Amino acid sequence: MKRALKWIGLVCVLIACLLSFVFSTSSGTVHEVNITIDSMEFETDTNTLPVEEGDTIRLIVHNEDAGMTHTFEIEELGLRINNIHYNEVVSINVRVDDLSDQLRYTCRLHSLMEGTTFLTR
Numbered sequence: 076m077k078r079a080l081k082w083i084g085l086v087c088v089l090i091a092c093l094l095s096f097v098f099s100t101s102s103g104t105v106h107e108v109n110i111t112i113d114s115m116e117f118e119t120d121t122n123t124l125p126v127e128e129g130d131t132i133r134l135i136v137h138n139e140d141a142g143m144t145h146t147f148e149i150e151e152l153g154l155r156i157n158n159i160h161y162n163e164v165v166s167i168n169v170r171v172d173d174l175s176d177q178l179r180y181t182c183r184l185h186s187l188m189e190g191t192t193f194l195t196r
């Protein structure tokens with residue numbers, strides 16, 4: 076009987092360890108960053124963002140530039156969203172682990188358009 080209780084206790088400890096591992100590896104924070112395109116410029120509500128490794132950044136890009144089509148590109152990640160039309164909203168998730176201290180984005184169609192959100196770890 077004592078031996079059976081010992082085994083049950085051991086199994087419970089193993090299950091607890093497994094659950095804590097599963098939750099610790101998937102519990103990164105998701106930060107939302109809103110980026111608006113207007114008058115051929117990127118504007119963001121987040122110039123500096125405190126993050127930790129394992130976090131995710133959800134970029135929500137809204138084209139409010141009447142009659143204009145833009146792209147959204149993060150060269151560091153080799154990532155590009157083509158043809159964001161007027162009034163269109165696109166969102167994309169990026170991993171903090173893949174980024175340096177700057178999240179820099181540009182528009183391929185208009186070389187003067189660029190914006191940066193600084194990441195602090």
Ligand SMILES: [Cu+2]
Pocket residue numbers: 144145146182183184185188
């Ligand atoms: Cu553009």
